[in-house]
Amino acid sequence: MTHIGSGFINLFGLKSPTPEQQGQDGVEPLVGIMMKNCPEWLMILWGNICYSFATVPVYETFSQKAARYILNITELTVLNTKLEFLKQITETITCTGDEDKKERNENEPLTLKTKHLKNIVLCNTDLPYKKGTFDIDYEQIPETGKLKDVRKYYKILLDLGIEIVSLKKVEEAGKNKPLPHVPPVPETLYMICFTSGTTGNPKGALLTHKNFTVNSCSATNDLIPPFFKITNNDCHISYLPLSHTLEQIVCFVITYLGARIGFYSGSVMNIVDDIAVLQPSIFITVPRLLTRVYAAIKSTIEKGSMFSRSMFDFAYQRKLKLLKSGYCHNQTIWDKLIFSKIQNKFGGNLRVTIVGSAPLDEEIITFLRVTLGCFVLEGYGATETCAVSTLSLWGDYLYPYGSHVGVPLSCNELRLDPISESEFVPNDHTDCEYGEICIRGRTVMKGYYKNLNETKKTIDENGWFHTGDIGKILPNKTVQIIGRKKFIFKLAQGEYVSPEHIENIYCMSTLVSQCCVVGHTYASCLVGIIVPEFEEIRKKLKKKSLNELNDLINEDE
Structure with a gap:
């Protein structure tokens, strides 16, 4: 990390904020990352932290217009990426992609539409180098698969004045002249995390080191009970985008506890094969994947004989009875006889699954707890609150009032604001409260980058962040998500x-x-x-x- 951070300073002239500047707005150098999850992603992130640089993820699925907007508004000068994204980057900064064809004159010469990007760092581990150096010999790059025509785009970028260097060269520059760390203070900017911008330009959430540290510590203390020991024998599979805050929080916690992180191969279509290889014990995922898993298991059961279906139902009911008694594990005779095949599809070592980003039906959660024999917890949060705001509790396996996302973390306050013209009001049959979910605490962002109007709309004068999600507080004081405020009609x-x-x-x-x-x-x-x-x-x-x-x-x- 020292070599990477020092290399950015030595090669590109980035300057860490002085002690007097720490915590002030706009003093941190910005370093962009545009690639899928890999060890280099975290190495660069942690190198940035060592020297108080702020990271700007550019999610590879952003539209070219959105990515160009981010590059321009942040005035990024350094972007870390891999060869497979050179075509996308070239089309983004020259407006030559399919999205821009209608607006571009075919006879117009190629010019940069981004004013500040000057340096691209390639993080591939198998780059061809010129003899005795870490200078890239781009003419030797194999143009196969995803790298078709990559030399052409490499040459276009060079002709446009973009300097392209390898991460190895950055590390070499830092190794030859290592610099002392410049540790951040709580209010130092950690990251500008942009939304997808589906209804306009992306909004960049300004997240500080205080936000991430508090959330990581609260998640560790609130999530992990004393009986659930995480050691270096545990493994987390990193496949949710590191461009999002949730995966970063998880990687922070896993690293702090001394467990291992394995990275998926780059395609969600191959996630089952990746799980079989890595055999994770910790799995962070989203409802859509678990819904597909549930559907696939149910489909397989339906295809079986009447005897096998009867055996599955019998075993399921026996384990469900144990679950309702407070026992969630994979050590029963039914696991060995019936459910082991399902568990082996997930590597056979799964101990806990955490799901977020959208509500998951209680039937699916219960089904997975029974068949996988592991803890399945559901959480809720937003980029603006550093991902995790509420989390279901260990041992809470019953849903007398329907599925829920647990209770707020110890670092947060949560309230419901009334919503006008809605049927979501208490009635004679329930004491539930309904309204827009609002969160306040040390995990809430400073605001949106260069967007004071949106900041004022989202964070009120008392510091409450208005999520735009409709929820209700159940009689057992857990939070249930109803839907998005603007999507309810x-x-x-x-x-x-x-x-x-x-x-x-x-x-x-x-x-x-x-x-x-x-x-x-x-x-x-x-x-x-x-x-x-x-x-x-x-x-x-x-x-x-x-x-x-x-x-x-x-x-x-």
């Missing part, structure tokens, strides 16, 4: 609908790949758009001997 008969909740229920079916529910204030019903799982439908139709319908599907394709 009223039908003609006055009924309010959360389409996201309905979509999640439909996606639990093995026959549904994707679902979108839409409605209108002047209509009395909803419209659902379904993308089917055609392979599953074919199997169902063949099983029912409805071959004429199966032929019809084949003709449509």
